[in-house]
Each structure stands twice: as C-alpha cells, then as structure tokens.
Amino acid sequence: MAEKIVVIGTGYVGLPLAVMLARSGYRVVGVDIEENVVNAINEGVLRLAEKDVKKIFNEPQVRKNLHAQKTPCPADVFIISVPTPLDEKKRVADLSQVVSAVESVMPHLRSGNLVIVESTVPPLTCRNVIAPLIEKTGLKVGKDIFLCHCPERILPGEIFEEIVHNDRVIGGRDGRAAEMAREIYASFVRGNLYVTDDITAELVKLMENAYRDVNIALANEFAAVAEGLGVDVLKAIELADKHPRVNILKPGIGTGGHCIPVDPWFIKEVDPINSRLIHTARLINDEVPRKIAAKIRRALKDIKDPGIVALGVTYKPDTPDTRNSPALEIIRRLKEDGYRVVAYDPVAEGYGYSSIKEVARDADCLVVLVEHAAIRKELAKGEAGIKKAMRHPIVLRFYSESTES
Numbered sequence: 165m166a167e168k169i170v171v172i173g174t175g176y177v178g179l180p181l182a183v184m185l186a187r188s189g190y191r192v193v194g195v196d197i198e199e200n201v202v203n204a205i206n207e208g209v210l211r212l213a214e215k216d217v218k219k220i221f222n223e224p225q226v227r228k229n230l231h232a233q234k235t236p237c238p239a240d241v242f243i244i245s246v247p248t249p250l251d252e253k254k255r256v257a258d259l260s261q262v263v264s265a266v267e268s269v270m271p272h273l274r275s276g277n278l279v280i281v282e283s284t285v286p287p288l289t290c291r292n293v294i295a296p297l298i299e300k301t302g303l304k305v306g307k308d309i310f311l312c313h314c315p316e317r318i319l320p321g322e323i324f325e326e327i328v329h330n331d332r333v334i335g336g337r338d339g340r341a342a343e344m345a346r347e348i349y350a351s352f353v354r355g356n357l358y359v360t361d362d363i364t365a366e367l368v369k370l371m372e373n374a375y376r377d378v379n380i381a382l383a384n385e386f387a388a389v390a391e392g393l394g395v396d397v398l399k400a401i402e403l404a405d406k407h408p409r410v411n412i413l414k415p416g417i418g419t420g421g422h423c424i425p426v427d428p429w430f431i432k433e434v435d436p437i438n439s440r441l442i443h444t445a446r447l448i449n450d451e452v453p454r455k456i457a458a459k460i461r462r463a464l465k466d467i468k469d470p471g472i473v474a475l476g477v478t479y480k481p482d483t484p485d486t487r488n489s490p491a492l493e494i495i496r497r498l499k500e501d502g503y504r505v506v507a508y509d510p511v512a513e514g515y516g517y518s519s520i521k522e523v524a525r526d527a528d529c530l531v532v533l534v535e536h537a538a539i540r541k542e543l544a545k546g547e548a549g550i551k552k553a554m555r556h557p558i559v560l561r562f563y564s565e566s567t568e569s
C-alpha cells in the first residue's frame with residue numbers, strides 16, 4: 165500500500181492535488197523547479213486565488229503531511245503535473261517539461277512504483293514517450309513500474325470543489341496500474357472513478373476540450389454570419405434554442421486559458437486527416453480577437469486619437485488567470501495600431517482601479533472585454549453616470565462566456 169507520494173510540478177493542477185493527498189493521510193512531497201513556489205508551500209503561503217483553499221491548506225493534517233523541495237526523492241508513487249504547452253511554430257505538444265520531469269524521477273524509481281501522468285498529453289505519449297524513457301532505467305513498465313494517465317478536469321476558480329466532486333478517468337497501461345491509481349484517487353474523489361486504458365484516457369481529455377472548442381467556434385461563426393445580415397445574434401440564438409434539442413453557446417471574444425486553445429491541436433497532431441473540423445474550429449476561434457479589435461477600430465473611426473479604457477484582461481470572467489487571454493490579445497493589437505489603451509481589471513493582479521467612472525473619465529470609449537460580476541454590477545448601477553463622465557460616451561460590451569477553458 166502506497167504511503168509516500170511525490171508530485172512533480174506544483175502549479176494549478178499539482179498543488180491542489182498534493183494538498184488533497186496530504187489531507188487524505190499520504191506523506192506528500194511537492195517538487196517544483198521554481199524556488200519561490202517551493203518556499204511558498206513550506207511557509208504555508210498560498211499562491212492560488214481559490215475559494216476554500218486557504219482553509220484546507222492550513223489544516224494541521226495538510227501542514228504535517230505536505231512538504232516541498234526542488235528535486236525528487238524516493239517514493240511509492242510519482243505524479244507528473246508539469247505544463248504541456250503548444251509549440252507555437254509547429255502547433256504540436258511541447259513535451260520537453262514532461263520529459264525532464266520523468267527524467268528527474270528516474271534515478272529514484274524502484275520496483276513496485278506507480279507513475280501517474282496528470283499533464284495533458286497527445287494520445288500514445290504514455291506508450292511511445294514515457295514508457296521507453298522509464299525503461300532506460302532497466303525497470304520494465306507493466307512488470308516493475310506501473311504507468312497511468314489520469315487527466316485533470318478542474319476549472320480555475322472552482323478547483324477545490326471540482327477536484328473532489330468531478331468524475332475522473334483513470335487510464336492504466338495495464339489493469340494493475342489502473343487499480344493502484346484508482347485507490348489513490350478514491351482517497352479524496354467523491355465523484356465516480358472510471359477505469360480505462362491509457363490511450364483512451366489521453367484521448368478523452370482532448371475530446372472534452374475539442375468538444376468545447378468546436379461548439380464555441382460554431383457560436384462565433386453564427387455571430388459573424390448574423391452580423392453580415394444585420395441580425396442580432398443573441399436574439400437569433402435565443403430563438404434557435406427554443407428547439408427542444410438545440411442549445412447554442414454565446415459567441416465571445418475568443419478562447420483562452422490553459423486548455424481549450426491548446427489541447428485540440430494535440431488531436432490534429434496524431435491524426436490530421438480525421439480532425440479537419442477540430443482544426444477549423446481552432447482557426448475560427450483564434451481569429452476572433454483580431455475581428456473584435458477591428459470592430460473597436462470601426463466604432464472609433466470618426467474620433468481623432470481616441471482614448472480607450474479596456475475592462476477585463478483575464479481569459480474568462482471571475483478568475484484572475486490571464487493565460488492565453490483573448491482580451492490581452494485584443495488590447496495588444498489595438499496598442500500596436502497606435503491606439504491609447506489603458507486596461508483595468510478588478511480581479512487580475514496589477515490591474516486594479518477605484519471605480520469605472522473614475523478610470524473612464526474623459527475617455528472616448530469604454531470596452532468591456534471580460535464582464536466580471538463586479539463590472540456587471542457597477543455598470544448596472546451607474547452606466548449613465550459613467551457615460552456622462554466620458555468625452556465620448558461609447559460603451560462597447562462583449563460577451564465573455566465562451567472564453568471558458
């Protein structure tokens with residue numbers, strides 16, 4: 165029975181996992197190459213702005229069982245949760261961090277160990293990349309070392325709710341690996357645990373995000389068609405949704421976050437012939453920020469040297485996460501075109517403001533890119549007063565539901 169677990173990579177995915185495992189009674193070592201991440205964990209300082217997390221993080225059982233360090237050590241179980249970004253040029257998974265994470269545990273592997281990959285990876289990565297690496301140690305996967313892919317489904321902002329209550333897929337390279345991993349997750353997951361093989365688990369994670377991406381692309385495509393026809397797309401969607409089997413997402417300013425703009429490319433990487441729809445959806449959604457920037461420019465064409473105040477820089481409402489944010493891309497594009505843009509956000513670090521009325525004073529245009537609840541509330545209360553304080557009362561509001569990841 166496993167007692168000690170090493171979690172490699174203690175970011176959005178690895179740290180909450182390490183905390184939950186420590187809470188379940190395992191001795192957990194969080195390993196991260198970033199010294200400040202390691203120090204923060206050991207000093208009890210939480211770097212994730214997540215609900216309820218502070219409370220759990222400071223529970224005596226967690227403080228006692230969780231320790232962080234910069235390099236791995238021997239353990240019963242090793243969990244890999246390092247980033248798998250997109251190689252922007254080739255549009256394929258950059259597995260370099262996964263490879264170096266696995267290499268860092270190799271000197272500590274011993275017979276009977278379980279290696280779990282939580283990082284999102286293209287199908288066949290466990291079999292064709294990770295297993296051969298592990299076997300360089302002389303230990304055999306399936307005989308000495310047990311290998312599993314257990315993808316993560318958490319939503320930033322709701323991590324501690326979701327890590328416990330979401331159903332999970334456990335993809336074992338073989339039955340024994342799956343059973344060992346199932347036991348670990350059963351210690352804190354209250355959702356169902358579905359056991360399958362590693363390739364299916366790798367594909368399932370990517371299918372989930374490709375599904376979201378394609379549906380978002382469809383909404384964005386409907387918005388473009390409706391605009392050309394002079395039709396209010398939201399009204400049209402509302403009416404289409406009256407069909408008993410139709411449920412269209414809202415168009416947005418593009419996709420963002422760690423998963424949706426990245427993961428569908430990993431399907432194209434392994435099967436470009438059969439992923440044309442997925443590929444097209446990616447291209448459609450990647451185009452949206454450019455179209456939104458053009459829309460803003462059109463609205464300001466008659467104003468000389470307009471001052472723009474942009475509200476919202478995160479990749480979706482009510483999260484401080486700015487990774488792959490389409491809002492930031494829109495702002496960057498406008499600035500590159502010579503527009504004076506100042507960006508504010510009540511949730512993202514470093515973009516705070518006193519009130520919308522104050523920051524919009526004498527501006528020519530207020531662009532709401534990400535409608536956090538706080539922004540929506542303030543606009544509902546005082547949009548007329550805000551407009552009055554502006555030089556030109558141009559307020560452009562874009563919907564941000566479909567930037568979810």
Ligand SMILES: NC(=O)c1ccc[n+]([C@@H]2O[C@H](COP(=O)([O-])OP(=O)(O)OC[C@H]3O[C@@H](n4cnc5c(N)ncnc54)[C@H](O)[C@@H]3O)[C@@H](O)[C@H]2O)c1
Nearest residue numbers: 173174175176177196197245246247248264265283284316
């Ligand atoms: N963030 C999410 O919402 C989410 C959801 C589901 C799946 N995922 C997947 O989980 C994986 C991790 O994502 P994340 O959001 O936690 O990333 P992150 O950037 O928040 O954290 C990763 C951590 O790994 C560390 N790291 C990198 N290389 C390392 C190494 N060799 N050894 C030790 N530490 C190392 C980094 O310093 C960083 O602290 C990715 O594959 C991602 O696609 C993320």
